[in-house]
Amino acid sequence: DAGITQSPRHKVTETGTPVTLRCHQTENHRYMYWYRQDPGHGLRLIHYSYGVKDTDKGEVSDGYSVSRSKTEDFLLTLESATSSQTSVYFCAISEETIGNEQFFGPGTRLTVL
Amino acid sequence: QKEVEQNSGPLSVPEGAIASLNCTYSDRGSQSFFWYRQYSGKSPELIMFIYSNGDKEDGRFTAQLNKASQYVSLLIRDSQPSDSATYLCAVNLNDYKLSFGAGTTVTVRA
Numbered sequence: 001d002a003g004i005t006q007s008p009r010h011k012v013t014e015t016g017t018p019v020t021l022r023c024h025q026t027e028n029h030r031y032m033y034w035y036r037q038d039p040g041h042g043l044r045l046i047h048y049s050y051g052v053k054d055t056d057k058g059e060v061s062d063g064y065s066v067s068r069s070k071t072e073d074f075l076l077t078l079e080s081a082t083s084s085q086t087s088v089y090f091c092a093i094s095e096e097t098i099g100n101e102q103f104f105g106p107g108t109r110l111t112v113l
Numbered sequence: 114q115k116e117v118e119q120n121s122g123p124l125s126v127p128e129g130a131i132a133s134l135n136c137t138y139s140d141r142g143s144q145s146f147f148w149y150r151q152y153s154g155k156s157p158e159l160i161m162f163i164y165s166n167g168d169k170e171d172g173r174f175t176a177q178l179n180k181a182s183q184y185v186s187l188l189i190r191d192s193q194p195s196d197s198a199t200y201l202c203a204v205n206l207n208d209y210k211l212s213f214g215a216g217t218t219v220t221v222r223a
Contacts, residue, residue, distance in 0.1 A: 033210075042215040043157070043201065043203075044213075045211075090156055090157070098164065099145045099162045099205075100145060100205055100209050101145075101162050105156060106155075
């Protein structure tokens, strides 16, 4: 998984509780991304980062916030989890190459009851 | 209209045959194109990317790009049971974000 880890790998939580997912990379790549994957929707971008403290919204950012205080770590926070946020969350990284290809972490399966 | 469209499948092919997957995209400004393979319960794995019109071959995989017609395809030659997976097409505009199709599920039957 290209030097990318995600924690936790599985989490079950209750509606209304805060949840933080962590993505850690050892590749020193500039760009980091959070996606969610749901049946029938493919991968959808939640937020991304183009450097330390530099982040921007993706197509499904409502209800999510992110932070990147170090190059290697990108945190995704659900301030108050809802059942619609039950999903598999993937982190990805990329660098400034010709193709800008992205490499994915192992994923976190989140269930909100 | 979705930015990236793929046939959801499932696409069933016999072992040893060629599997052909297609992907169309809506934005003519798209610069580079990717194929990812995703096994059930696993993360997407990059298998090919292409940014010039024409064909690009890597082992049993060939990516074909036609920017005028706005499609990109993936051919898997000599399909093996281990090729059974979902294949995701992704398109990159002139920035660092990707748009993904919903994926095509391929089943290779022995």
